[in-house]
Amino acid sequence: MGYKIVVVGATGNVGHEMLNILAEREFPVDEIAALASRRSQGTEVSFGDRTLKCQDLEQFDFTGWDIALFAIGGEATKTYAPRAAKAGCVVIDNSSLYRYDPDVPLVVPEVNAAAVDGYTKKNIIANPNCSTAQMVVALKPLHDRARIKRVVVSTYQSVSGSGKEAMDELWNQTKGMFVPGQEVAPSVYPKQIAFNVIPHIDVFLDDGSTKEEWKMVAETKKIMDPSIKLTATCVRVPVFVGHSESINIEFEDFLDEDEARDILREAPGILVVDKREAGGYITPVECVGEYATYISRIRQDSTIDNGLNIWCVSDNLRKGAALNAVQIAEVLGQRCLKKG
Structure with missing residues (x-):
């Protein structure tokens, strides 16, 4: 016996990965529905060795379904997530809409799995921002040992975090660089992304930070510890899939x-690849399609008393989104729901 599962936004990058990961991890599914907007009704998507036809989200009745994995924008989520939750279907939402709601748990299973129990207040669980998810997986086991005071993180985020149109823009701009007269002007991003980096993700706030940077601060405090001080600089780079982060950590002890290397090797969800030689580290290209968050370049920071530097890489479509959502569903099943 298993669960009745809905994947909302099944034609998008993250929805596609959700279906893949549900199949790969052999999630106990009795029945599954793939939903998309009306214009994508009838579009075929893969679920393991099965082919599903997308149904119209607007007309779908969530009554009798157990878990809905949402991978659509915040505006659509605002309409359909409460509808699903009211019908008794637990929503696991990948948008930012509910992340900062005190009545909605924000969960990374390797870090705060027990927070799932709070889903009953609204029947909704929030998935964190992709850049936050991989970072807190790395920080938590170190925090448990030496207590983190402050984090300084710079991110190198792939274009897949902005969706398919951004991936197409990088591809087309790259091709256009080599064909005179076929240059592609920026449309998704404010500046050219091919062969460039853009220190700007999401909108600017009054203090000069971007909303992406603010998200990392707010979400780390909610998931891990409100006493941790964190400052972030988030940068978009010309990589298709895989986010990287340079993380400087200051501890109380x-x-x-x-010892940090040993702790991280034993931590759930982490693989340490840290050889002090050419190629003895992980890059975004190597993490694509993998479940793990990879840690490399572990070293002491000699500029402060209790500091470490680490390099953190993960597939943002997986751990940063789809995998984390499926892991939440697994924890929800283990802790809270009975199989149908």
């Missing part, structure tokens, strides 16, 4: 780099 001294933590030796060798």
